[in-house]
Amino acid sequence: MNVYALRAIYRFEMDRMRRTLLQSLVTPVITTSLYFVVFGSAIGGRMAEIDGVPYAAYIVPGLVMLSLLTESIFNASFGIYMPKFTGTVYEILSAPISPFEIILGYVGAAATKSLILGLVILATARLFVPFEILHPLAMIGFLVLTAVAFCLLGFAIGVWADGFEKMQIIPMMIVMPLTFLGGSFYSIKMLPAFWQQVSLFNPVVYLVNGFRWSFYGQADVGIGASLGMIAAFIAICIAIIWWMFRTGYKLKN
Amino acid sequence: MLAPPQPAPILSIRGLTKTYASGFQALKGVDLDIRKGEIFALLGPNGAGKxxxxxxxxxxxxxxxxxxxxxxxxxxxxxxxxxxxxxxxxQxxxxxxxxxxxxxxxxxxxxxxxxxxPAHVEKVLRTLSLWDKRNSRIMELSGGMKRRVLIAKALSHEPDILFLDEPTAGVDVELRRDMWEMVRALRETGVTIILTTHYIEEAEEMADRIGVIDKGELILVEEKKTLMAKLGRKQLVLHLREPLAAVPDALAGQPLELAQDGHDLIYTFDAQAEETGIPALLKRLADLGIDFKDLQTRQSSLEDIFVSLVRPRS
Structure with missing residues (x-):
């Protein structure tokens, strides 16, 4: 294990985060605050409780997830895309480090960043809505696993993308709709039976519900199914990245 | 003739090929050994595979x-x-x-x-005159300094082999001299240096050995001195007292040409040959009454050699 290299990459990425603190931390916090103002205060007052949880509190886990997913993908994809774009990736590729160490460095740093962001958003939400966390450890666990899963996805996107527009396609066209349709703002039980069934194919439903369970002790799907879905997601992302390094896809050809 | 025994090469390349996804074959079976501590220059036109x-x-x-x-x-x-x-x-x-x-x-x-x-990092930065700029952001530096930053990065981990891919491309004359000095100093410390360039003078100035690559094939690897001697044509230039309108018929068939409006008579010969033909030529000239004020000989540069190697292939 090349610990010095791992540390170098991790530190480099965290320094980059520090330099762009405004856009990487302040912007998502402002965006999320706006959601709370609109959905929580303005609309939430007219909504009935869901599963005995006031609507404003009900959407907290979903909103944290929404930011976590988009920011995780964005940070991790940028982390590896920028060296490709500027050409400095030559140094990473010629260094005595394994693909595993490269991923650990980049994804580790991106996930750390997402985790910090998630906690800051939670703290911000607390200013708007009084909510409690029933299973704090499980909450942190879900936060970490989700951050890692989507940072892995972001890393794969960063390797795949050969232009800035491609970096946006998957987050905007796939992740964003899946998140909005994934029960962030509602319980899928509120949907007609057919759409409930369709929703069960949306992986984000499992993430949001697992996370929500850690807050309020109830969810639309089983906690086991949530964990299983995250594990499967991480496995798929690792398989894709492993294949990318194995074949040198977009990196060494 | 038996070559003197060589120590094991520090870098050994065997049958190396590379075909890009586009189908472009950039390397067509390259074999190359690099000796420890040498400066090896890889010469070739753009797109040759360097x-x-x-x-x-x-x-x-x-x-x-x-x-x-x-x-x-x-x-x-x-x-x-x-x-x-x-x-x-x-690059x-x-x-x-x-x-x-x-x-x-x-x-x-x-x-x-x-x-x-920190001591090594400081030494590298000082050697490359970057110590005063250590806290500057790279974007604030000039092109020449950025180049030095890249060299400092490569030297930061104390490598045994240093690859310099076109180190002096777009670098001014003074910095180029500095760079050459630095490369020589590095070699003194035992670092093996492989540089690519399309500046012939760079290879001529620096290298112990020269390889010429063209269209993905290594077409020649030779000691610089041997290469220059082997392929080097020499020329004898006679500055004539009276200009000639044409090469006299009596000398037809000789490798002679006129330059400087007939003021210079140039004789090209093979420096390695037993008979250069110079004494005979001078005697003939004396017989013909062609007088000269001065004479000089000059050796063709690596550039001439390079052009003569690569041009017939294109």
Whole structure:
């Protein structure tokens, strides 16, 4: 294990985060605050409780997830895309480090960043809505696993993308709709039976519900199914990245 | 004639080929041995495969076939060992624009698995006259300084082999001289240096050995001196007292030509030949009553040699 290299990459990425603190931390916090103002205060007052949880509190886990997913993908994809774009990736590729160490460095740093962001958003939400966390450890666990899963996805996107527009396609066209349709703002039980069934194919439903369970002790799907879905997601992302390094896809050809 | 025994090469390339996904064959079976401590210049026109060759050795490009060993270790199976021994200065000025100089040097050192060593980092930065700029962001530096930052990055982890891919492309004359000085000083410390260039004078100035690559094939590897002597044509220039309108018929068939409006008579000969033909020529000239004020001989440069090697192939 090349610990010095791992540390170098991790530190480099965290320094980059520090330099762009405004856009990487302040912007998502402002965006999320706006959601709370609109959905929580303005609309939430007219909504009935869901599963005995006031609507404003009900959407907290979903909103944290929404930011976590988009920011995780964005940070991790940028982390590896920028060296490709500027050409400095030559140094990473010629260094005595394994693909595993490269991923650990980049994804580790991106996930750390997402985790910090998630906690800051939670703290911000607390200013708007009084909510409690029933299973704090499980909450942190879900936060970490989700951050890692989507940072892995972001890393794969960063390797795949050969232009800035491609970096946006998957987050905007796939992740964003899946998140909005994934029960962030509602319980899928509120949907007609057919759409409930369709929703069960949306992986984000499992993430949001697992996370929500850690807050309020109830969810639309089983906690086991949530964990299983995250594990499967991480496995798929690792398989894709492993294949990318194995074949040198977009990196060494 | 038997060659004197050579120590095991520090870098050994065997049958290296690379075909890009586009179908372009950048390397067509390259064999090359680099000796420890030498300065090797790889010459070739643009697109000849110089950068691909370096990239395949360093692990940036996956070779299609062939093997590369560094100090006896395979660069795929033992990549950690081989890569730690190699420093690479790329052709493009690829830098992290927002990073301060010293952080980027420390980053490189860590990336190559070396523990922090402020003294070494300082030494490298001082050698390259970057110490005063250590806290500047790279984007604030001039092109020449960025080039030096890339060299500092490559030297940060104390490599045994240094690849310089077109180190003086777009660099002014003074900096080029500095660069040459630096490369020589590095060699004194035992570092093996492989540089690519299309400036012939650079190879002529610096290299112990020269390889010429063209269209993905290494068409020649030779000691610089041998190469210059073997392929070097010499010319004898006679500055005539009275200009000639044409080469006299009596001398037809000789490798002679006129220059400077007939004021110079140029005789081209093979410096390696037993008989250069000079005494006979001078005697004939005296017989013909062609008088000259002065004479000089000159050796063709590596550039002439290079052009004569590459041109017939294109």
């Amino acid at each position: 950068t691909t060759l370096i990239s395949a050795v360093c692990g940036i490009v996956t070779a299609t076939s062939g093997t590369v060993t560094v100090a006896g270790y395979d660069n795929v199976a033992d990549y950690r060992r081989t890569r730690a021994m190699i420093g690479l200065v790329p 493009e000025l690829s830098t992290n624009a927002f990073e301060p100089v010293i952080s980027t040097i420390r980053f490189s050192r860590g990336l190559f698995g070396k523990p922090p060593n």
